[in-house]
Amino acid sequence: AGIHLMVFGDSTATGYGCGHADEVPGALLARSLAGLSGAPTRLSTKAIVGATSKGLAGQVDAMLVAGPPPDAAVIMIGANDVTTLNGIGPSARRLGAAVRRLRSTGSEVVVGTCPDLGVITALPQPLRFTARSIGLRLARAQAGAVRAAGGVPVSLANLLGPHFRSEGHRLFADDRYHPSAAGYALAAEQLLPPLCHALDLGHA
Numbered sequence: 631a632g633i634h635l636m637v638f639g640d641s642t643a644t645g646y647g648c649g650h651a652d653e654v655p656g657a658l659l660a661r662s663l664a665g666l667s668g669a670p671t672r673l674s675t676k677a678i679v680g681a682t683s684k685g686l687a688g689q690v691d692a693m694l695v696a697g698p699p700p701d702a703a704v705i706m707i708g709a710n711d712v713t714t715l716n717g718i719g720p721s722a723r724r725l726g727a728a729v730r731r732l733r734s735t736g737s738e739v740v741v742g743t744c745p746d747l748g749v750i751t752a753l754p755q756p757l758r759f760t761a762r763s764i765g766l767r768l769a770r771a772q773a774g775a776v777r778a779a780g781g782v783p784v785s786l787a788n789l790l791g792p793h794f795r796s797e798g799h800r801l802f803a804d805d806r807y808h809p810s811a812a813g814y815a816l817a818a819e820q821l822l823p824p825l826c827h828a829l830d831l832g833h834a
Contacts, residue, residue: 632670633829635660636700636737638689638728642745643677643706645814647803653811658818659704659825666831674700682710683724690731699735702829704821706786708744708772712765721768726775738828739781740821743769746791749798752806782824789820 637643637656645654652661656673664671674696676689686707693699705728711721725741732739747753748762766787773783793816794801794809801813809817 632672633660633663633667633702634672634674634698634700635663635825636674636693636703637677637706638686638693638703639677639706639742640681640685640708640710641677641679641808642709642742642814642817643704644675644679646679647805647808648811648814650811653814655706655814655818655821656704658815659822662818662822663702663825663829663831666826667829677706680710681707682714682716683707683721683728684716686724686728690728693732694735699732699737702738702740702825703732704740704742704825705729705781706742706817708765708768709747712744712747712761712768718764718768718771722771722775725772726779729776729779729781733780738825739776739779740824740828741772741776741781741783742786742817742821743772743776743783744787745769746787746794749791749794750807751798782828784820784824786817786820790816 648654660671660673676692729739744765747765769787776783803810
């Protein structure tokens with residue numbers, strides 16, 4: 631049988647900035663799930679670099695066309711909704727709609743909500759301050775929409791922000807904008823426990 635994990639979202643979901651394919655968040659999660667379950671785990675990625683919540687419907691369409699739905703889906707989205715000024719309410723609703731569609735196919739869904747854009751020192755002030763406050767408001771709206779749709783939200787801003795602030799040299803990629811492999815490993819660590827819980831694998 632095994633476990634099929636599918637990843638949706640933006641560049642953070644694809645692991646953009648990693649040097650090796652086995653360092654991307656989906657690969658880290660799939661490896662952990664395989665280790666914990668003892669079952670073969672397959673990873674598919676529908677995430678697209680630069681995607682906003684507007685792109686999620688197309689990513690879910692692509693999954694439905696490709697074959698049977700996955701056992702579990704991980705979505706990481708939000709940063710590009712902030713930078714393209716897509717609007718907090720509509721962005722959260724689009725995410726909720728994607729979660730609802732995935733849940734209706736029987737997939738468990740865990741969502742990493744909008745990260746803390748205030749940690750990106752490459753963004754000049756006052757833009758950084760604005761991006762941070764919009765991002766945190768979006769993350770709260772996303773969490774509500776995800777829960778209402780039957781998914782499990784994970785607040786990456788709260789869980790990772792302090793680490794990125796204090797250990798940015800290690801957790802950012804060379805572009806100082808995307809996470810490094812170490813940064814993605816930290817994100818995967820936060821997404822793993824709710825994923826294991828959803829799949830009934832006990833504790834990570």
